[in-house]
Amino acid sequence: MIGRTFNSRYQITERIGIGGMAEVYQAQDKVLGRMVAVKVMLPQYASDPAFTQRFKQEAAAAANLQSPYIVNIYDWGQDKGTYYIVMEYVRGSDLKTAINERGIINQRKSAEIASQVCQALSVAHGLDIVHRDIKPQNIMVQPDGNVKVMDFGIARAKNSVMSKTSTVLGTAHYISPEQAQGKDLTAASDIYSLGVVLYESVTGQLPFDGPDAVSVALKQVNDLPLPPGDINPDVDPDLEAIIMKAMQKDPNARFATAKDMRLALNDYLAGRPVNLPASFADAQTELLGAVPPIDTGAVTTVIPPAGGLHTNPANSGPLGGSGGTSTMDMPKKSSKKGIAVVIAVIAALAVIGGIAFALIGGGGGGDSERIVVPDVANKPLEVAVATLEEEGFAIGTIEEVPNKTVEAGNVISTDPSANTKQDRGTAVNLKVSKGEDESNELIDVPDLTNKTASEARKALEDAGLKPKEGKAENSDDVEKDRVARQDPTGGTQVEEGSTVTYYLSLGKKQEKVPNVIGQTLDSGAKILNDAGFLVGNYDNPTYVESDQPYNTILAQDPVAGSDLGKNGSVNVTLSRGPKPTSYGVYVNASGGGSVTTSSSAVDEGGSVTVTIVPDAGYVVSSATGVDGVASNGGTYTISNVQGDVSINVTFQQVQPTTPDTNTDTDSGTGTGTTTNPSEPTSPDTSSPDSEQVAAQSDAGSATAMS
Template structure:
């Protein structure tokens, strides 16, 4: 699949995950130029109408869900028999991976995750969509700590026609009791599954486990969970109450909505009183006395109608190939004995739980001492207050908290004002203040590299408008805000600006403008101006003759443009003198700079031209010429021409000799006649 181009748009680059019915790949959207995740249905299901319908249903359901805590769905389609869904590419790892690596997670962090998942579920439930498979594997934790709920692959809208095929899907460790029994589901089923997720996250252990999916599902239906505080004593009683209420066996005993559960979690996080109604841990422990018990004769639960737990797990057992579940389905004798045993054990456990609760209550009544409130105190002050009240300081943990000053108590367990045995331990969590991180230097990075660097630092990224830069190549980061090295709160946004390359400006045309107007025009366009003067007989004095670089060419702002301005024209006089024996004159006797003048001469009878000297002193030699002319070109100074005549020894009586014309050029300030 890697290297394949789907519908001439999505280039598959690498596989990042695989599920029961699909594989997920990283891909490049060649139209929008962004990284996306592409979910591709496994080939063995492509011809199954049920699976393809479910695949299309996932895209349609998820595409309508808009929440910062839900993975966005952009597109879906089919290419040569390959069905795919295009989604937002989420960086980070799933919650299950975090639990496997760390074990129990800080309870405040777990509560924050739960609150965000509740917000996502409230959006889905508002559109009559039930997720049906809430589990840690479907909750992505991003580098900034926020979560994204994904995989609505088995979500079902209430008006869906796929009720039968989708009713029993789910993962045994997280499904609700009613889901295990194949009953119609409500949003309360998602709330139960989230309760299991929170339980596992805060304890590091699943509330129900077993050798196979069927045995786990039976426990979901019949057994009460061990209170989380018995697994992790650091768990706050209010948070424990929220988890156990969500995991109530009866859907009516759970939170009415995901939004209601979110409010309870937010109250806990803010230190406000948490109200979960009349629910308490003792009630949870005693729940099993009222639960339906497996009927040894037919495998159904008494009081549950004729719905059996078996169909609910049949599809999962088939898909996972779990040997234990098949053995269960094929053994009536084992099933009967197991049902009776479970009933007895459940009754014993319930009795023990009630006795334990009663002993705990009586002990506290006899020996209970009021716990001092030390939240907001320094560790030293808290220790002093705890010891004076007859208690000891238990575990001291540190956690970032932007709402509590560094070094002061964020929370305590047991809570202040509650009763506890004298000399018992009080556990504390101390604030480390707001978590800050250093902004990395993104200069010259590609957008992908910049985003990766920011995510790794626990920061969000925002792409700003491209800017021209003569220092950074086009398409790479030219500037960022905040600047590199700045300390900012974790999760802050950093804006990066890509280079649009070196900026060039079109040079305006100023030829023919006056010098002053040309300078203003060029300077307003961002250019420097240099002026040179030149004479011109065709351009009025003070107007621009030419410009360099030429008009409409592109150049960097600040480039110097040279304009040549007309200095007008100069006039020069021409003085011609003739010796004895003839006459000479200029036509005209005044000439503009660079112009030409004709020198004419006429010898008297018996004379001829001997020579003519000009400004350069170069002689003009005439041979038997008695009359004629020559031209001086490109006059750049006053001229003084002298024509000399000598007697004509040939006896020529000036019968009209041929005049000679000389082409004269000014060299070194003089005029040369040839």
């Protein structure tokens, strides 16, 4: 498939992945000069009318979905029996990969991701389209932190005949109970699946697992999930309540719409009270065996039984909980005072600002702009947050740690570090001082930048700290196998025995070089620029003669498909066009003079210069092949040559004149004076006529005619 071009437009460059009925490839759109993803139906299904109908329906349904959080569908078609769909190429990683690599995703980040997925589902559900396959593998997290929901491969419009089949589709770990039973699905099914995704993100575990899909599906129908907080005690009770509501067995007990779920998530992120619909209490009573709801006169609350809905009296990280009042009557979390309260408020506002920044497009696209992280060390937290957001960054986690040198409430360090280049929209984590903790001795974290792994471990152990090696990452500034960054950063004060994580460099991020052969210089340069590369010899390209049109790219170095670091250079060879016909320049000069030309041959349409120089005493009497020649010669240009050039020039000698010796001053009187032939003759200053001169010369005497 690699190298194949569909309908003379989409050239396949590499395979991205494979699903149940299709493969996905990266491809180059030769018409618009952009990278796209092409989903190609597997050959074994291409001859099945039911599958081809389903494939077409996917394209038609998804093409109508317009949202910044949904992968765009550009085109679809058939080429030599192969069905394909062309869609937006999304850079980034799917959420499942992130969960597998990290175990647990920061709960605020998880809530942000789920909120954006809700936004995408609201668009789909508004068109009566149920996704049916919401799972972390279908949620792409882009470099700017925004998500794209993809693969409406089993999406169905609610009024579709195909949606009435009893086939159970989707992945067993994420399907709703009604989907596991083959019932008709509504938008509530997608909400349940999103609840499972959110559950897995904050706990690192699936709510239900088993040896096979059937056993997992049965658990979806019959078993109750452990509350997320029983697995991860740091899960905020408000977020836990949102997850458990989304995962109710009864579709009517879940959020009524994806919009309702998004509003609850946004309330949690903003630190506002999470007011869940009253039906939640009834559903929790049934789900957890709680006592009936008690009317407090304000909101409906439930007293959970022992071992029921999880309550977490501890703070969820440095920010505590959501900052709001849960609709569940749970034990109150210990309140934070002083700087902790300020941090929570600032953090909540920062999250709101980050969401707004993403919604207005500040996060950029797949190829994000690289900007420098400002140095906000020793600045008050509110100033640091404002500075980072003004520069184009989002705010990640805010951790309060003891520090005896940085004033309480001021920023100690950032991750990524100050003065490093990062993609616009990157989330910056902050460590904030809570002042000196007299109960423990604080030590300085050594700077590990550019150290090898063994050097980093030794430096940390010598300082009384525990080394931990994180997942290696790409770095534009640090060579491979040396420390690119660390957390906490060098110079930060921490308690003795604290863990410091260091991240080794993989070197510059390697990308596949796209194919630009056949493109013009400018269109090829745009393709390379969009992929993160430069044309190394753009201002001075190599030209060779060929039968391709002028400025067509004939070759590239490195070749297409090669790995190359970001901003790497690709040199191109261009066509000068076919070699022009060459004509001869021929000269024939006779007489006294010379004729020279600038070349003995000239290309068709070119020009040649002719220089004609008569000898002394000669003039040009005739010339062919060049126009406007003066008798005394000169330099002439023959332009737009269309054939052999033949130049013929004839020179003629000029007859010299003899000076007159006649001194007659009055020829009209008949009397003249002649010179003695034996004496010198002085030239006559008069103007004798030529006949006289001739006669005098012929006679050989000095006798004047009278």
